[in-house]
Amino acid sequence: MLSWRDGFCSRLKQQNQDGRQPSGHRQTHRKQRCRATADVPLCSDDDSVSKCPSGCRLQGLISQTENKVERSLRKVCKTAKMYEDAAEKSMTAMTHIYSHNRRVIVNRHVSELQLVEHSEGLARNLTSLRRRSSRLSLQLQQLSASVQKQMEETYRTEVDIDMKLRACYGSCRLVLPFSVDHFIYQTLRADVEQLDETLSRRRKAAPPPRDVPRMKLQPVDVGPAPPPEYRTIPAVRRELLTQFEDIGQNRVVVEELLEALHPAELRQV
Numbered sequence: 001m002l003s004w005r006d007g008f009c010s011r012l013k014q015q016n017q018d019g020r021q022p023s024g025h026r027q028t029h030r031k032q033r034c035r036a037t038a039d040v041p042l043c044s045d046d047d048s049v050s051k052c053p054s055g056c057r058l059q060g061l062i063s064q065t066e067n068k069v070e071r072s073l074r075k076v077c078k079t080a081k082m083y084e085d086a087a088e089k090s091m092t093a094m095t096h097i098y099s100h101n102r103r104v105i106v107n108r109h110v111s112e113l114q115l116v117e118h119s120e121g122l123a124r125n126l127t128s129l130r131r132r133s134s135r136l137s138l139q140l141q142q143l144s145a146s147v148q149k150q151m152e153e154t155y156r157t158e159v160d161i162d163m164k165l166r167a168c169y170g171s172c173r174l175v176l177p178f179s180v181d182h183f184i185y186q187t188l189r190a191d192v193e194q195l196d197e198t199l200s201r202r203r204k205a206a207p208p209p210r211d212v213p214r215m216k217l218q219p220v221d222v223g224p225a226p227p228p229e230y231r232t233i234p235a236v237r238r239e240l241l242t243q244f245e246d247i248g249q250n251r252v253v254v255e256e257l258l259e260a261l262h263p264a265e266l267r268q269v
Contacts, residue, residue, distance in 0.1 A: 009077035091235035109247050112217060116252070119215040126212045141199050148192045155185045217250035 158180045165178050230236060 009080065088235070091233070095235065105247055109250075112250060112252060116215050116217055123212040123214050130212075137199065137202065140195075144192060144195050144199065148189075148196075151185065151188055151192065155180075213254045215252055216255050217248075218253045220249045220251050222249045 162178060162180050165176075
């Protein structure tokens with residue numbers, strides 16, 4: 001719906017395009033014949049003949065006032081047109097900036113979603129790897145103890161065999177050559193002890209968290225929504241400059257997963 005300014009300025013513009021003269025020019029000959037005097041006193045009915053201005057002078061005053069008002073309104077229309085052109089230029093620049101920033105923001109939003117999705121998979125894989133590593137470490141500890149036990153039993157068996165063979169050198173008709181390789185057993189014992197020491201250091205160290213901290217998107221308050229009047233701007237409706245509202249503004253945060261630890265683990269920590 002047009003305002004009074006839009007309607008009046010449109011009529012003035014139409015008059016200029018049609019070549020019609022404004023009312024001030026149409027009354028030029030009247031102004032020449034009817035001079036307006038600014039010091040005409042007010043009069044009553046009794047003074048209607050001696051003091052009241054004539055119709056010609058009244059017409060001159062009316063024409064003078066009309067021309068003054070018309071000039072003021074033309075100036076208002078010109079100023080309004082200048083502001084409208086500046087506003088349209090600003091909206092055009094804002095539309096270009098909006099389109100560029102929207103592409104950047106959309107790409108960043110998609111990247112954030114992909115980052116969180118990939119981090120979820122990575123966190124699950126790391127958690128599974130840590131649990132598997134813990135199981136394998138326990139199995140390795142058990143195997144190390146079993147190997148050490150078997151090695152000691154084998155060493156004692158070979159020593160017993162060597163002692164029995166030495167004892168029957170004089171009475172046995174045939175004795176096969178046999179000797180215990182003490183150096184090999186010392187080397188194996190040192191390797192097993194070193195492995196046990198490494199496993200012991202790992203057990204005494206602070207255990208890693210059972211689960212990996214996870215990344216997630218946290219909504220961010222970007223301020224109040226645009227006022228309803230913003231949607232009524234023609235350029236906003238034409239260029240769909242309200243599409244930022246469909247993109248959630250987030251920030252990437254790390255969520256710590258706290259789980260109940262065993263009292264022994266708490267003492268180690």
